[in-house]
Amino acid sequence: MSEIPDNLKYTKEHEWLRLEEDGTVVVGITDYAQESLGDVTFVELPEVGSTFSEGDTFGVVESVKAASDLYMPVSGEVTEINEDLADAPEKVNASPFDEAWMIKVRPDNADDLGQLLDAEAYRKLVV
Numbered sequence: 001m002s003e004i005p006d007n008l009k010y011t012k013e014h015e016w017l018r019l020e021e022d023g024t025v026v027v028g029i030t031d032y033a034q035e036s037l038g039d040v041t042f043v044e045l046p047e048v049g050s051t052f053s054e055g056d057t058f059g060v061v062e063s064v065k066a067a068s069d070l071y072m073p074v075s076g077e078v079t080e081i082n083e084d085l086a087d088a089p090e091k092v093n094a095s096p097f098d099e100a101w102m103i104k105v106r107p108d109n110a111d112d113l114g115q116l117l118d119a120e121a122y123r124k125l126v127v
Contacts, residue, residue, distance in 0.1 A: 002032040002126060005097060009113055010122035013071045016097065019113060020104075024079055028101040029061060029070065029092065032126045037063035040092040043085040045102055050078045052105075054112065059102065061092065070102065074112040080104040 009017045014033035018026045034040065042062040052058050052072040059070040081103050085091060091100040
């Protein structure tokens, strides 16, 4: 059974989000997603300062099984990327909610977070 922390928001495309005190959001892929992908071998992330609309592709995760696009859960500007994943993509498998966060985003509209799935709704989606 996949780990689904209650304190996060989720998308139907299997990204998770955590709202930070400064109003930014941290984005990564869920435990379910990394399990489905298998051993992650490469992560491609955008440049800091890039802006995206909700639903845009912002990166790619490649594994021994497949390549999977990453979808922006909220419109906004990328303020930071997890540069550690370039040299250690396997962190996505080992620690998808902690060490393997992917990007930090300054959302255009914080109200967009209310449209995302809570942990209970995400559990129903993946069970």
